[in-house]
Amino acid sequence: MSDSLPVTRVAAGVISQGGRYLIARRKADAHLGGLWEFPGGKCDPGEAPADCVKRELWEELAVRIGTPIPLCVVNHEYPERRVELHFFRCRIEEGEARPLGCSELRWVTPGELSDFAFPPADHVLIEQLRSEPLPFP
Ligand SMILES: Nc1nc2c([nH]c(=O)n2[C@H]2C[C@H](O)[C@@H](COP(=O)(O)OP(=O)(O)OP(=O)(O)O)O2)c(=O)[nH]1
Numbered sequence: 001m002s003d004s005l006p007v008t009r010v011a012a013g014v015i016s017q018g019g020r021y022l023i024a025r026r027k028a029d030a031h032l033g034g035l036w037e038f039p040g041g042k043c044d045p046g047e048a049p050a051d052c053v054k055r056e057l058w059e060e061l062a063v064r065i066g067t068p069i070p071l072c073v074v075n076h077e078y079p080e081r082r083v084e085l086h087f088f089r090c091r092i093e094e095g096e097a098r099p100l101g102c103s104e105l106r107w108v109t110p111g112e113l114s115d116f117a118f119p120p121a122d123h124v125l126i127e128q129l130r131s132e133p134l135p136f137p
């Protein structure tokens with residue numbers, strides 16, 4: 001049954017700067033609307049996740065990033081969709097993030113991450129970032 005759900009490949013960026021992470025609130029009408037996430041989106045057919053995250057962060061935030069560094073891959077099954085989420089550590093090289101593809105943006109400290117509701121697929125990563133934050137540039 002659920003085996004027939006196709007896998008949606010997604011790439012998302014964990015952007016850190018000055019001791020904070022950038023998180024985005026999903027638009028109310030989107031899948032998992034209203035939840036907070038690491039900005040990103042679906043890979044185009046044949047598109048490598050690292051290329052996807054660069055493209056998505058440009059489209060959704062209007063920022064250019066340096067080479068994305070792979071952090072982890074999470075497979076999660078929602079009732080209506082299976083996702084294969086490729087998380088990358090990213091650093092902004094050009095531009096200031098603007099909420100073009102989300103309803104809200106926030107820069108939060110590792111400790112504040114648990115004050116925001118994230119999709120279940122993100123929970124393990126959130127716990128990791130809270131207990132052992134990435135070295136901030
Ligand atoms: N970007 C992102 N997506 C996540 C995270 N956690 C998580 O479960 N997802 C899911 C939600 C969605 O089902 C899927 C991402 O797809 P999306 O709807 O954002 O795709 P997109 O930006 O390409 O948007 P669209 O063009 O389809 O409107 O991955 C996360 O931290 N970041």
Ligand SMILES: [Mg+2]
Nearest residue numbers: 040041042101
């Ligand atoms: Mg998106």
